[in-house]
Amino acid sequence: MDSETTCSGITRRQFLKGSAITPLTLILAGTGVATVYLRHADAQGFTLRPPGAIAEKRFLAACVRCGKCAQACPYLSIKMAGGEAGVGIGTPVIVPREIPCYLCSDLPCVKVCPSGALDKKLEDIEKIRMGTAVIIDRESCLSIRGLRCEVCYRQCPLIDKAIVIEPRHNTRTGEHTIMEPVVRKEKCVGCGICEKSCVLPKPVIVVQKTVETQKDSYEF
Amino acid sequence: MSSKWWIPRRTAQLTILALIASPLLGMTFFRGNLAAADLFGLPLADPLAFLQALIGGMVIVLPYLGSALLVAAFYFILGGRTFCGWICPVGLITELGEKLRRRMGSGEVTMPLTASRWSLGLVLLTVAMTGIPLFEVLSPIGIINRAIAFVSLMPLLVLAAILLVEITVSRRVWCRSLCPLGGFYSILGRFSPVRVGFIENRCTHCDDCLRVCPVEEVLTPSLKLGARQVTAGDCSRCFACVDSCHAKALSIDLFYK
Numbered sequence: 355m356d357s358e359t360t361c362s363g364i365t366r367r368q369f370l371k372g373s374a375i376t377p378l379t380l381i382l383a384g385t386g387v388a389t390v391y392l393r394h395a396d397a398q399g400f401t402l403r404p405p406g407a408i409a410e411k412r413f414l415a416a417c418v419r420c421g422k423c424a425q426a427c428p429y430l431s432i433k434m435a436g437g438e439a440g441v442g443i444g445t446p447v448i449v450p451r452e453i454p455c456y457l458c459s460d461l462p463c464v465k466v467c468p469s470g471a472l473d474k475k476l477e478d479i480e481k482i483r484m485g486t487a488v489i490i491d492r493e494s495c496l497s498i499r500g501l502r503c504e505v506c507y508r509q510c511p512l513i514d515k516a517i518v519i520e521p522r523h524n525t526r527t528g529e530h531t532i533m534e535p536v537v538r539k540e541k542c543v544g545c546g547i548c549e550k551s552c553v554l555p556k557p558v559i560v561v562q563k564t565v566e567t568q569k570d571s572y573e574f
Numbered sequence: 575m576s577s578k579w580w581i582p583r584r585t586a587q588l589t590i591l592a593l594i595a596s597p598l599l600g601m602t603f604f605r606g607n608l609a610a611a612d613l614f615g616l617p618l619a620d621p622l623a624f625l626q627a628l629i630g631g632m633v634i635v636l637p638y639l640g641s642a643l644l645v646a647a648f649y650f651i652l653g654g655r656t657f658c659g660w661i662c663p664v665g666l667i668t669e670l671g672e673k674l675r676r677r678m679g680s681g682e683v684t685m686p687l688t689a690s691r692w693s694l695g696l697v698l699l700t701v702a703m704t705g706i707p708l709f710e711v712l713s714p715i716g717i718i719n720r721a722i723a724f725v726s727l728m729p730l731l732v733l734a735a736i737l738l739v740e741i742t743v744s745r746r747v748w749c750r751s752l753c754p755l756g757g758f759y760s761i762l763g764r765f766s767p768v769r770v771g772f773i774e775n776r777c778t779h780c781d782d783c784l785r786v787c788p789v790e791e792v793l794t795p796s797l798k799l800g801a802r803q804v805t806a807g808d809c810s811r812c813f814a815c816v817d818s819c820h821a822k823a824l825s826i827d828l829f830y831k
Contacts, residue, residue: 381696408633415630415705418623419716420610421723425597434724441706443729444716468610468619468641470633 400563401439402448402485402546404432405455406464406476416471419444423463423472431455432463448484450546450561455484457511457545480512485544485561487517487537495558500524500532506548506559507535516542539565579813583659587666594663594722607719608661609710610641617641622697622758626707629698646762652811653766655759658749659788659810663718667733668740668749672788675741683744687791687808690750690757697754709754746788756808764807769827770815771803772796776823783815783824802831 404423407413423446424432431453432446439445446463448455457479464472476482487506489495496503497519510517517535524530537559546561593604593613605612609623617637624642628634649656658665700708710716714736717729736748749756777797784790784797792806793815816824 408631411705412631412633415701415707416627416633417631417710418609418620418627418707419710419720420606421720422606422610422612424724425605434720434726436726437729441711443711444720466605466612468606468617468635468638469624469627469631470635470638471627471631474635 400485400561401435401442401445402450402455402544402561404446404448404463404472405457405461405479405482405484405543406467406472406474407484408471408473413471414441414445416469417445418469418471420468421446422466422468426462426466428458428462429453429456448546450549451557452550454546454550456547457482457543480515480541480543482543482545483564483566485546485563486539486542486565487544487546487548487559488562488565489535489537489559490562491556491558494554494556495535496553498532498534500526500530502533503553504533504535505551505553509547509551511545511547512541512543517548535559577813577817579817583812586660587663590661591663591666591722594719597723598725607723608663608715609719610638618645620755621646621762622694622755623707623710625698626701626710630701630705630707649759649763651766651768653763653768654807654809654811655756655763655789656811657759658753658756659812662715662749662755664714664733664736664753665749665810667718668737668746669788671737671741672746675745678741680742683747685744685747685751687750687760687789687806690753690760690808692757693752694754694757694761713755714748715755750789750808760807762807764805767827767829768811769803769805769830770809770811770813771825771827771831772801773823773825774800774802776821778821778823780820782818782820786814786818788812788814803827 401410403410403413404427408416419434421434421444424434431448433449435442435445435447437443439447459479461476461479464474464476467474489498492498504519507513507517507519516538518538520534520536521531522534524532544561544564548559549557549561552559590608594607596604603614608620610617610619612618617640619638619641621642624638697709700706712732714733717732720726721730740746740748774796779797781797783793787793788810789806789808792804792809795801795806796804813826816826
């Protein structure tokens with residue numbers, strides 16, 4: 355060691371390197387990563403979270419990505435997001451068209467969440483608000499076109515509460531009834547069973563961001 | 575070799591991997607990963623993950639606080655970066671990468687250890703300002719955990735990148751200088767009573783310990799200036815130096831000197 359050595363064994367050069375250049379490098383690298391990689395998980399639209407998830411922005415921070423909810427889910431509905439989710443990497447997601455949430459009455463996923471990202475105050479499955487089902491393509495919906503489908507209505511775990519059938523006269527044929535499925539937004543828990551059950555290749559009823567209050571039956 | 579600390583250490587590292595994989599085999603005594611877990615009903619939590627969830631998510635769950643404190647106390651007593659040396663799966667992999675690097679004789683550049691404290695600062699600042707838990711997002715530890723528990727292989731590319739840089743450019747740069755969790759534990763474990771002790775008059779200055787130490791800076795005060803203990807929080811308590819010392823000049827102390 356040369357004469358510059360201090361009592362802690364660090365030279366002036368090493369000290370400067372450690373306390374000036376390093377943070378600078380880190381900040382540069384950090385902003386680089388942040389602009390490319392850290393977009394909002396919502397950037398690609400709505401992400402369906404497990405029951406009890408707190409508001410999305412806070413959820414992303416509160417979820418420690420331990421995967422216990424996915425391990426607790428008996429239906430394997432909860433998957434861990436991969437790198438495509440950006441900031442949401444490693445967070446639990448539900449893709450209803452694959453496996454929707456079947457609303458276990460004892461909420462095992464919420465029970466195991468350590469960090470409060472899934473709120474333990476949630477005990478009643480009818481109070482779940484993961485999202486809200488919306489009929490996004492009324493022109494394609496078989497029931498609205500006058501056929502007897504109503505599969506989403508019959509599969510809905512909250513049948514006659516969250517999805518109801520509103521019959522009206524079929525003016526096109528003049529002699530039949532249109533049995534239109536209508537989502538009662540204030541009751542819908544967003545489990546996605548309707549989205550899963552839709553018989554069309556591209557589901558016309560899908561779960562979207564939670565809507566708390568009903569404004570219009572035909573809103574989409 | 576005067577002692578064989580590497581055997582229990584390697585066993586611990588492999589046990590952790592087995593624990594994380596155990597739910598796949600239908601076993602139920604372990605759930606979760608190194609961010610938060612249940613082991614035989616005992617909830618465990620990574621204190622840094624807890625801090626990020628607290629700052630960014632603004633939720634506080636008392637049992638979670640308790641389990642984070644429990645783990646923090648554990649590492650506080652064992653000291654230094656025990657987590658890095660004995661538990662972390664990334665440590666295990668980069669350690670094996672280091673063996674390869676030595677054989678190839680490449681990547682001798684070292685970055686200062688203090689950088690990990692800066693990156694810890696960056697992580698805490700980011701979560702406070704943007705609500706993005708930077709470390710949970712980028713953590714190769716989480717990536718390995720999920721790759722094992724949920725068989726998701728693509729994110730392992732991040733780990734491959736780290737390994738590539740460590741083998742060809744800068745030795746163990748992620749673990750030594752960039753990992754915020756390492757920085758966190760180096761602060762937390764600074765005042766632990768479990769330390770590597772140094773008996774100066776036995777030392778032959780063969781420098782074998784410096785060659786095996788992943789953070790050789792921590793040995794400098796002892797070897798050059800005769801300090802009786804390795805006090806730096808960056809010591810990972812891997813005891814490779816103790817294993818390597820033929821003169822028995824290095825030992826494990828369970829008290830302050």
